[in-house]
Amino acid sequence: MNLATFVIGFLASIGRSVLALLTATGRVALFTLETLSHAVRPPYYPGEFGKQMLTIGYFSLPVVGMTALFTGAALALQIKAGGGQVASEQLVPSVVAIGIVRELGPVLAGLMVAGRISSAIAAEIGTMRVTEQIDALTTLSTDPLKYLVLPRVLASLVALPLLVAVANVIGIMGGYLIAVGTFGFNPGAYIKNTLDYIDTVSVVSSLVKAGTFGFILGLMGCYHGYNSGRGALGVGQATTNAVVSSSILILAANYALTQAFF
Amino acid sequence: MPDPSQTPKLQLVDVHKSFGPKRVLAGVNLDVMPGESLVIIGGSGTGKSVTLKCMLGILKPEKGQVLIDGAPLAEVDSEAFLNDFGMLFQGGALFDSLTVWQNVAFRLRRKPFSLSKKEARERAIAKLARVGLGAETADLFPAELSGGMQKRVGLARAIATDPHVIFFDEPTAGLDPIMAGVINDLIRELVTEMGATAVTITHDMTTVRTVADDVAMLHDGLVRWHGPVADMDTATDPYLDQFIHGRATGPIAAIR
Numbered sequence: 001m002n003l004a005t006f007v008i009g010f011l012a013s014i015g016r017s018v019l020a021l022l023t024a025t026g027r028v029a030l031f032t033l034e035t036l037s038h039a040v041r042p043p044y045y046p047g048e049f050g051k052q053m054l055t056i057g058y059f060s061l062p063v064v065g066m067t068a069l070f071t072g073a074a075l076a077l078q079i080k081a082g083g084g085q086v087a088s089e090q091l092v093p094s095v096v097a098i099g100i101v102r103e104l105g106p107v108l109a110g111l112m113v114a115g116r117i118s119s120a121i122a123a124e125i126g127t128m129r130v131t132e133q134i135d136a137l138t139t140l141s142t143d144p145l146k147y148l149v150l151p152r153v154l155a156s157l158v159a160l161p162l163l164v165a166v167a168n169v170i171g172i173m174g175g176y177l178i179a180v181g182t183f184g185f186n187p188g189a190y191i192k193n194t195l196d197y198i199d200t201v202s203v204v205s206s207l208v209k210a211g212t213f214g215f216i217l218g219l220m221g222c223y224h225g226y227n228s229g230r231g232a233l234g235v236g237q238a239t240t241n242a243v244v245s246s247s248i249l250i251l252a253a254n255y256a257l258t259q260a261f262f
Numbered sequence: 263m264p265d266p267s268q269t270p271k272l273q274l275v276d277v278h279k280s281f282g283p284k285r286v287l288a289g290v291n292l293d294v295m296p297g298e299s300l301v302i303i304g305g306s307g308t309g310k311s312v313t314l315k316c317m318l319g320i321l322k323p324e325k326g327q328v329l330i331d332g333a334p335l336a337e338v339d340s341e342a343f344l345n346d347f348g349m350l351f352q353g354g355a356l357f358d359s360l361t362v363w364q365n366v367a368f369r370l371r372r373k374p375f376s377l378s379k380k381e382a383r384e385r386a387i388a389k390l391a392r393v394g395l396g397a398e399t400a401d402l403f404p405a406e407l408s409g410g411m412q413k414r415v416g417l418a419r420a421i422a423t424d425p426h427v428i429f430f431d432e433p434t435a436g437l438d439p440i441m442a443g444v445i446n447d448l449i450r451e452l453v454t455e456m457g458a459t460a461v462t463i464t465h466d467m468t469t470v471r472t473v474a475d476d477v478a479m480l481h482d483g484l485v486r487w488h489g490p491v492a493d494m495d496t497a498t499d500p501y502l503d504q505f506i507h508g509r510a511t512g513p514i515a516a517i518r
């Protein structure tokens with residue numbers, strides 16, 4: 001093989017990847033638009049939405065809560081290690097509050113729920129695809145996008161901000177427990193410092209991020225499940241793709257939103 | 263017997279369907295008259311299930327047309343068509359998050375039927391009885407049933423709203439001979455008593471003889487033979503002959 005064919009082959013492979021990316025983006029965009037169009041056209045399935053709120057929101061509380069608790073505690077340890085005792089009394093509560101509310105609360109909750117829910121959605125819808133349940137829905141005059149996809153996407157969109165609100169409180173509590181329990185900081189001063197540093201924009205950005213991440217992970221779970229390949233292999237692949245793509249998109253969206261807010 | 267001057271209820275015209283390089287249907291032509299029971303036979307993997315899915319538009323043919331009551335599928339009011347339609351999938355395709363009765367009553371609870379929960383449940387249990395399942399199965403989940411029971415639940419779901427167009431994909435596969443007999447009689451009854459138009463896929467020659475008005479045999483992407491069931495035994499087509507007598511030797515290769 002001479003140099004020219006090598007270079008051409010290399011360029012062609014780049015071209016193919018770019019085309020594949022564009023095609024995938026287009027497909028996701030169409031899927032999203034079609035799903036959202038069902039949000040303004042009855043019939044609606046409130047029962048399905050409720051069920052999903054329960055699985056996505058309520059049953060994710062333990063995972064999200066634990067993550068936030070340990071992260072808040074670890075953050076407090078790190079900051080204390082960096083500053084002296086006097087400076088830390090001020091530094092620990094403020095950095096924990098800001099760090100958790102602005103970044104770690106939404107991002108970690110988003111990633112944890114992506115792992116838990118995006119995969120579960122992809123596996124469920126993917127299995128429905130390969131066992132012809134989605135075709136069966138169509139023959140029973142029920143639009144699968146309306147009945148399966150929309151409730152899941154909406155429920156993740158609504159559930160994530162609620163989860164993140166709880167995660168923020170628990171994360172700050174994690175820092176508080178270490179600061180007050182281990183470092184012997186003054187509890188009243190800690191809480192006052194925390195409240196002083198949490199401003200409206202932090203809270204709003206936290207919740208906007210959460211909603212965005214919820215939308216992403218719900219959508220990616222549904223998209224990959226809905227387009228699952230055949231057989232168990234196809235479903236496994238769909239599950240992996242759902243988790244990987246939602247995690248990466250969450251991190252990218254986090255960067256974009258942080259840039260937009262601050 | 264169907265009247266040849268009528269417009270066919272369902273019509274495939276030169277339908278082609280491939281999956282990647284694999285050509286499955288290569289110009290299938292098929293008419294189903296209103297009130298007729300067509301049985302499709304053919305070797306495993308010849309595209310019988312794909313043919314049904316093309317008729318419904320679940321799969322899109324690359325070439326050719328699907329007509330319903332003479333109108334192209336794209337122009338048909340699919341809502342209205344599907345409300346009078348039922349299908350048994352080859353694998354049952356039961357919703358595993360719903361109980362048996364909820365599966366059967368799936369459509370009954372929705373528009374335009376909109377039955378109350380109690381009525382829908384009663385209707386579901388009556389349909390389950392028609393396929394030989396007792397009321398005690400109603401509250402089980404599909405995963406708790408045997409394969410043959412799942413098949414029959416799928417059948418009950420397909421006929422829950424007494425539709426006039428019904429597709430059955432291997433209704434008796436996996437059933438014992440007695441149950442198969444019950445199901446064959448049921449399908450025949452739907453056609454003769456309710457005037458339903460039925461398309462049935464089967465490998466079971468008893469089903470062919472009980473259920474069919476017309477038989478179509480698919481082979482190699484084409485309709486190899488199509489005619490009244492009464493003519494099947496006297497037909498001279500070597501492919502059909504080999505198939506209905508289940509001979510290992512003949513024009514149809516055993517390895518496909």
Ligand SMILES: Nc1ncnc2c1ncn2[C@@H]1O[C@H](COP(=O)(O)OP(=O)(O)OP(=O)(O)O)[C@@H](O)[C@H]1O
Nearest residue numbers: 230281286304305306307308309310311312313352
């Ligand atoms: N979604 C799909 N993607 C790729 N190939 C498919 C798909 N559906 C069907 N096929 C292929 O099309 C061919 C025909 O499949 P089909 O399910 O119609 O067979 P069949 O005649 O119903 O067989 P059987 O009697 O075993 O059910 C098979 O070779 C199958 O591999």
Ligand SMILES: [Mg+2]
Nearest residue numbers: 310311352431
């Ligand atoms: Mg089949």
